[in-house]
Amino acid sequence: MMHIIKICCGCSCAANFGLDNLKKAEEILGIKAGDTSEDGKFRLEKAGCMSNCENAPNVMFCKPNGPLATIMLDGKIEENLLPNRFAKMLKELKNS
Numbered sequence: 001m002m003h004i005i006k007i008c009c010g011c012s013c014a015a016n017f018g019l020d021n022l023k024k025a026e027e028i029l030g031i032k033a034g035d036t037s038e039d040g041k042f043r044l045e046k047a048g049c050m051s052n053c054e055n056a057p058n059v060m061f062c063k064p065n066g067p068l069a070t071i072m073l074d075g076k077i078e079e080n081l082l083p084n085r086f087a088k089m090l091k092e093l094k095n096s
Contacts, residue, residue, distance in 0.1 A: 003042050003093065004062035007033070010049030018057035020083040022046060028090050042094070059086060061093075 007013075007022045022033060025044055031037050033046040050058045 002036070002040055004045065005042065005090070006045045006047040006050075006060040006062065008047050008050045008052075008056070008058040008060075010047075010053070012053035012056040013050075013058055016056040017083050021057055021059060021086045024083050024087045025090060028087060028094060057086075 005025060007018060007025060009018050009022060012018075022044075026032055029037055029042050029044055031042065031044055033044050036043045047060070050060065052058050
């Protein structure tokens with residue numbers, strides 16, 4: 001089962017820690033944008049504008065065999081996914 005993680009690097013996201021999220025993901029997963037992890041569990045992609053600038057920075061997790069997932073925490077849409085929170089979520093996903 002592969003998780004595809006798309007990190008927005010458009011203007012608003014880049015100005016609001018989007019590039020930091022990309023670097024964190026590369027560190028945690030041990031791959032660069034455009035690559036797939038050796039175990040085939042993760043693919044990391046650098047995305048252009050996701051048209052959700054008011055909530056920058058944006059990250060999308062694609063569900064295996066399904067549509068894009070909205071990141072939810074406690075039943076609410078997660079907004080402003082800053083690097084520390086994003087890193088914590090990504091580490092939990094990696095270790096699951």
